[in-house]
Amino acid sequence: RGRIEFHGVDFTYPNRRRPTLRNLSFTVEPGELIVCTGPSGAGKSTIAKLLLRFYDPTAGRILLDGLDIRDLSRESLRDNITILQQENLLFSGTVRDNIAYGRPDADMDDIVRAAVLADVHDFVNTLPRKYDTPIGQRGRLMSGGQRQRLAIARAILRDAPVLVLDEPMTGLDALTAARIMEPLNRLMAGRTTILITHDLRFIPETARQIVLEPVRGRAGRIRVKPAGRRDT
Ligand code: ADP
Ligand code: ADP
Numbered sequence: 001r002g003r004i005e006f007h008g009v010d011f012t013y014p015n016r017r018r019p020t021l022r023n024l025s026f027t028v029e030p031g032e033l034i035v036c037t038g039p040s041g042a043g044k045s046t047i048a049k050l051l052l053r054f055y056d057p058t059a060g061r062i063l064l065d066g067l068d069i070r071d072l073s074r075e076s077l078r079d080n081i082t083i084l085q086q087e088n089l090l091f092s093g094t095v096r097d098n099i100a101y102g103r104p105d106a107d108m109d110d111i112v113r114a115a116v117l118a119d120v121h122d123f124v125n126t127l128p129r130k131y132d133t134p135i136g137q138r139g140r141l142m143s144g145g146q147r148q149r150l151a152i153a154r155a156i157l158r159d160a161p162v163l164v165l166d167e168p169m170t171g172l173d174a175l176t177a178a179r180i181m182e183p184l185n186r187l188m189a190g191r192t193t194i195l196i197t198h199d200l201r202f203i204p205e206t207a208r209q210i211v212l213e214p215v216r217g218r219a220g221r222i223r224v225k226p227a228g229r230r231d232t
Helices: 044-051 074-080 095-100 108-117 121-126 144-158 174-188
Strands: 004-011 021-028 033-037 059-064 081-084 162-166 192-196 208-215 218-225
Touching (some): 044 081, 044 162
Antiparallel strands (some): 004 021, 004 059, 208 218
16 A cells, blocks of 8 residues: 555646646655655645645646545545644644644554654653643744654654655754654655655665756756665
C-alpha cells in the first residue's frame, strides 16, 4: 500500500495566468522516499497541496494505489496521506490532545508509544502536568524542536502509508535539525515519503529527487533524478 503516481500533472493557480507545474510525472513506490527540491517559488509546496487536495490538477491525474485521489472520500484520503507541518498543531489544547488529534480512538498507551518513538516522551515527563500540559497557541509554549517532535508523534499515531514532509527542518538550528533526524527516520520507515525541502544537507544519497527549476514567468523544467546522484 502507498504507491503514488503523478501522470502528466499540470497546475495553474485559479488567480494566475501561468502554470506553476507542467507535465509532472513520477511514481513513488510503496515505502520509497522521494525528495522534491528546488529554490523558493519553484512549486514544491504546490505538490503537497495537490496531494492533500487543497487544489486539484488543472490536467493530468494523481493516483494512490491505482485510484485517482479525486475518487477517494475525504476520510479515506486523510487515512492514507498525512502531512507533517508544525503549523498543523492545534491552536491550544494539551500535549495529549495534540498527539491524539485525528485518532480519537487512541488510548494513553498508544499516545505514549508514539511519544517515545518521536523522542518527546522524556521531555513531556519532566513537565509538572505531563501529558495534560497545554502547548499554548500554535504550540508557542514549546520550543521549535519540541513542536516538531510533537508533530512527528501525531503523524506516527496516524499511521498513514503516505507521508508528505514539507520543509521539516525549516526554522530549526543545525543541532535541533540533526536531533530530529532519528525520530523522523522512525516515522518514515516503511512509509511512502515525499520530502519537500530546499535544504540538501539532510537528504539521504539513496533518495530519488524531483528537481523543480523555475523559469521566469512560466512553469519550470522538471527533472527526476535517480538515486545516488546530486548536483551540489
Ligand atoms: P515552493 O514551495 O517551491 O517555494 P510554491 O509551490 O509555494 O513554491 O509556489 C510556486 C509558485 O506558485 C510561486 O510562484 C507562488 O508565488 C505561486 N503560488 C503559491 N501559492 C499560491 C496561491 N495560493 N495562489 C497563487 N499563486 C500561488
Ligand atoms: P485534518 O488535519 O485531519 O485534515 P481538518 O481538515 O479538520 O483535519 O483540520 C485541518 C487543520 O485545522 C488541523 O490540522 C488543525 O491544525 C486545525 N484544526 C482542526 N480542528 C481543530 C480544533 N478543534 N482546534 C484547533 N485546530 C483545529
